[in-house]
Amino acid sequence: xxxxxxxxxxxxxxxxxxxxxxxxxxxxxxxxxxxxxxxxxxxxxxxxxxxxxxxxxxxxxxxxxxxxxxxxxxxxxxxxxxxxxxxxxxxxxxxxxxxxxxxxxxxxxxxxxxxxxxxxxxxxxxxxxxxxxxxxxxxxxxxxxxxxxxxxxxxxxxxxxxxxxxxxxxxxxxxxxxxxxxxxxxxxxxxxxxxxxxxxxxxxxxxxxxxxxxxxxxxxxxxxxxxxxxx
Amino acid sequence: xxxxxxxxxxxxxxxxxxxxxxxxxxxxxxxxxxxxxxxxxxxxxxxxxxxxxxxxxxxxxxxxxxxxxxxxxxxxxxxxxxxxxxxxxxxxxxxxxxxxxxxxxxxxxxxxxxxxxxxxxxxxxxxxxxxxxxxxxxxxxxxxxxxxxxxxxxxxxxxxxxxxxxxxxxxxxxxxxxxxxxxxxxxxxxxxxxxxxxxxxxxxxxxxxxxxxxxxxxxxxxxxxxxxxxx
DNA sequence: GAAGAAATTATACGGTTGCATAATTACGCG
DNA sequence: CGCGTAATTATGCAACCGTATAATTTCTTC
Numbered sequence: 001x002x003x004x005x006x007x008x009x010x011x012x013x014x015x016x017x018x019x020x021x022x023x024x025x026x027x028x029x030x031x032x033x034x035x036x037x038x039x040x041x042x043x044x045x046x047x048x049x050x051x052x053x054x055x056x057x058x059x060x061x062x063x064x065x066x067x068x069x070x071x072x073x074x075x076x077x078x079x080x081x082x083x084x085x086x087x088x089x090x091x092x093x094x095x096x097x098x099x100x101x102x103x104x105x106x107x108x109x110x111x112x113x114x115x116x117x118x119x120x121x122x123x124x125x126x127x128x129x130x131x132x133x134x135x136x137x138x139x140x141x142x143x144x145x146x147x148x149x150x151x152x153x154x155x156x157x158x159x160x161x162x163x164x165x166x167x168x169x170x171x172x173x174x175x176x177x178x179x180x181x182x183x184x185x186x187x188x189x190x191x192x193x194x195x196x197x198x199x200x201x202x203x204x205x206x207x208x209x210x211x212x213x214x215x216x217x218x219x220x221x222x223x224x225x226x227x228x229x230x231x
Numbered sequence: 232x233x234x235x236x237x238x239x240x241x242x243x244x245x246x247x248x249x250x251x252x253x254x255x256x257x258x259x260x261x262x263x264x265x266x267x268x269x270x271x272x273x274x275x276x277x278x279x280x281x282x283x284x285x286x287x288x289x290x291x292x293x294x295x296x297x298x299x300x301x302x303x304x305x306x307x308x309x310x311x312x313x314x315x316x317x318x319x320x321x322x323x324x325x326x327x328x329x330x331x332x333x334x335x336x337x338x339x340x341x342x343x344x345x346x347x348x349x350x351x352x353x354x355x356x357x358x359x360x361x362x363x364x365x366x367x368x369x370x371x372x373x374x375x376x377x378x379x380x381x382x383x384x385x386x387x388x389x390x391x392x393x394x395x396x397x398x399x400x401x402x403x404x405x406x407x408x409x410x411x412x413x414x415x416x417x418x419x420x421x422x423x424x425x426x427x428x429x430x431x432x433x434x435x436x437x438x439x440x441x442x443x444x445x446x447x448x449x450x451x452x453x454x455x456x457x458x459x460x461x462x
Numbered sequence: 463g464a465a466g467a468a469a470t471t472a473t474a475c476g477g478t479t480g481c482a483t484a485a486t487t488a489c490g491c492g
Numbered sequence: 493c494g495c496g497t498a499a500t501t502a503t504g505c506a507a508c509c510g511t512a513t514a515a516t517t518t519c520t521t522c
Contacts, residue, residue, distance in 0.1 A: 185440075185444075190416040193419070196380075
C-alpha cells in the first residue's frame with residue numbers, strides 16, 4: 001500500500017498489519033449494528049431473554065459495552081431492532097422458497113418450506129417466544145408484531161387465492177381472508193410445536209400433516225399423491 | 232410500639248381481633264404457596280417476565296420476600312410451580328367446557344371453548360410466551376411442557392376419534408393421531424393470534440374459523456349450519 | 463504530518479436482583 | 493400460662509444490570 005522506503009520500512013507500514021497493539025478497528029455503522037443484532041439474537045436463542053445483557057451482547061459482537069449506546073439509544077431499541085431483523089429474515093426466507101412455478105406449486109412449496117428446517121428450528125422458536133412476551137407491554141414491539149403477522153398472512157392469502165383461481169375455484173375476499181387466517185394458524189401451530197419439541201415429530205411429518213390439512217381447509221389437493229387421479 | 236396500657240383492659244382479649252399491631256398471621260403452607268404462585272402469574276402476565284422479581288411477587292402475595300425462600304428453594308422453583316399451575320388450569324378449564332353430550336357435541340364445545348374468552352386472553356398468551364422462552368433451557372420446565380402438550384393433544388384425539396366413530400367414519404390410530412396433531416396446531420395458532428392481537432378478530436370469529444377448519448380437516452361437519460341439509 | 467472529528471474503549475455510578483442470615487413474631491402444646 | 497418451634501420479618505450482601513460520562517484511539521482531510 002505505501003511503498004515509501006526500504007530502511008525504516010516499518011514506519012509507513014499500516015499498523016493494522018504489523019502492530020498487534022491496535023486497540024480496535026473502525027467499522028461501518030451498518031456492520032456494527034448487524035453484529036450487535038446478531039449477538040442479541042444468538043444470546044436470546046441460547047440463554048433466553050435474561051441471558052441477553054448488554055455486556056454479553058457486546059462481547060459477542062467483539063466490542064465493549066459502551067458501543068451499544070453509540071448505535072442504539074437504549075437496550076430496548078436494540079431488542080426492537082433484533083426482533084424486526086429476526087422476523088423479516090424468517091418471512092423472507094420462507095417466501096423465497098415458494099419459487100416461481102404455478103400458483104398451486106408456489107403455495108405447496110411455501111407451506112412445505114414453512115414446516116421444515118431451517119424454518120422449523122428450536123432456536124427460532126425460543127427467539128420468537130422471548131420477544132412475544134415483550135410485545136404485550138411495548139407499543140413499538142407490538143407494532144413490529146402486527147406488521148410481521150400481516151405480512152406473512154397476506155402473502156399466504158395471495159398464494160391461496162391465486163391457487164384457487166388457477167384451478168377454477170375462485171373465492172371472494174372475505175372467504176380468502178378466512179382461509180388465510182386458518183392456514184396461517186395451522187402453520188404457526190405446527191411450526192411452534194416442531195421447534196418446541198424437536199424430537200416429537202418424524203422428518204417430514206410436519207410438512208406432510210401441514211400439506212394435507214391445508215388441502216382440506218381450502219378444498220384443493222396440494223399433496224403429490226393428489227396429482228395422480230385415481231379413477 | 233406497644234404503649235403498654237393503662238388499665239390492663241386488653242388482657243384476655245384475642246390479639247388478632249383488637250390489636251392492629253400484629254405483624255403477620257400464620258397461614259397454611261398450601262395457601263401461602265398458592266398466593267405466591269398467583270402473584271407470580273399476575274406479574275408475568277401484566278409486566279412480563281422481567282417484572283416478576285422476588286420482591287414484587289412477595290408484595291402481591293402480601294408477604295415479605297424472605298418467605299419465598301421458605302417455601303421454594305429458589306426463584307426458579309417458584310417459576311416452575313407457576314408454569315405447571317397455569318398450564319393445568321388452562322387445560323382443565325377447557326376440558327370442562329366440553330360437557331357430556333354426544334361425542335360430536337363434546338368436540339364442538341371443546342373447540343369453541345378453546346377459541347373464546349376466557350381461554351383466549353392476552354394475559355394467558357403473555358404468560359405462555361414468557362414461560363416458553365425458559366422451556367428450552369430448563370429440563371424441568373421442558374418436562375412440564377411435554378406433559379401439558381401431550382395432555383391437551385391426547386384429549387383432543389380422544390374427542391376426534393369418538394366423534395368420527397359416532398357418525399360411522401372410524402379411523403385407525405395413526406390417522407387419529409395425525410388429525411389430532413393438525414387440529415391441535417390449528418387451535419393453538421388461532422388461540423395465540425387471538426390473544427396476541429386482541430383487536431384483530433371480531434367476536435366469535437376465531438371460534439367460527441376454528442370450527443369450520445376442524446370440520447374440514449377431520450371431514451365431519453361441526454358447525455350448526457351444517458346440521459341443516461340444504462338440498 | 464498535524465488537526466479535528468468520529469468511533470471505540472474505559473471507568474464509574476446508582477439501582478436492583480436473588481439469596482443468605484439473624485432477629486422477631488405467632489401459635490400449638492404441655 | 494409459659495415455653496418451644498416453626499413461620500415470618502428484617503436486614504444485609506455481593507453480584508449484576510443499564511446507563512452516563514470521560515478518556516483514548518483511529519481515521520479522514522487538508
